[in-house]
Amino acid sequence: MATDTVPVENIADPSAKKQKPDSEWRAILSPEQFRVLRQKGTERANTGRFEDHEEQGVYTCAACDTPLYKSTTKFHSGCGWPAFYDAIPGAVSRHEDSSFGMTRIEITCTACGGHLGHVFKGEGFATPTDERHCVNSISLSFHDNDGKITSG
Numbered sequence: 001m002a003t004d005t006v007p008v009e010n011i012a013d014p015s016a017k018k019q020k021p022d023s024e025w026r027a028i029l030s031p032e033q034f035r036v037l038r039q040k041g042t043e044r045a046n047t048g049r050f051e052d053h054e055e056q057g058v059y060t061c062a063a064c065d066t067p068l069y070k071s072t073t074k075f076h077s078g079c080g081w082p083a084f085y086d087a088i089p090g091a092v093s094r095h096e097d098s099s100f101g102m103t104r105i106e107i108t109c110t111a112c113g114g115h116l117g118h119v120f121k122g123e124g125f126a127t128p129t130d131e132r133h134c135v136n137s138i139s140l141s142f143h144d145n146d147g148k149i150t151s152g
């Protein structure tokens, strides 16, 4: 029985307002975006467009365009992916992730549930939070202060 509607019990986060079934995401997203955002993949280190991106503006979810991070919270971690020390309040949800034999904190877009990356704490970076939001570039779009949009 094929259906394009999302059964209510499959919506993990009741605050998520922009959820869609995977069949719709597949039509909207590139195959690599789908692999990262919907299947919790990780782009290869040092390949993302935004790792060394230093323009001023706002990073939004590549899937649903909700604003997630301001460029003012971005810092260079050297880890191979864009790093932010804080998200826009409420925009990013945290979940415990025990895959690969590690306990990590997964971060997702609160609005659509798209996978963004992980948060690491206490690494000693000289930032106000001592947290590193390690985010896949491909999960983000960038809006500069003139309204120009760049895909990750």
Ligand SMILES: [Zn+2]
Residues within 6 Å of the ligand: 018, 061, 062, 063, 064, 065, 066, 109, 110, 111, 112, 113, 114
């Ligand atoms: Zn989203």
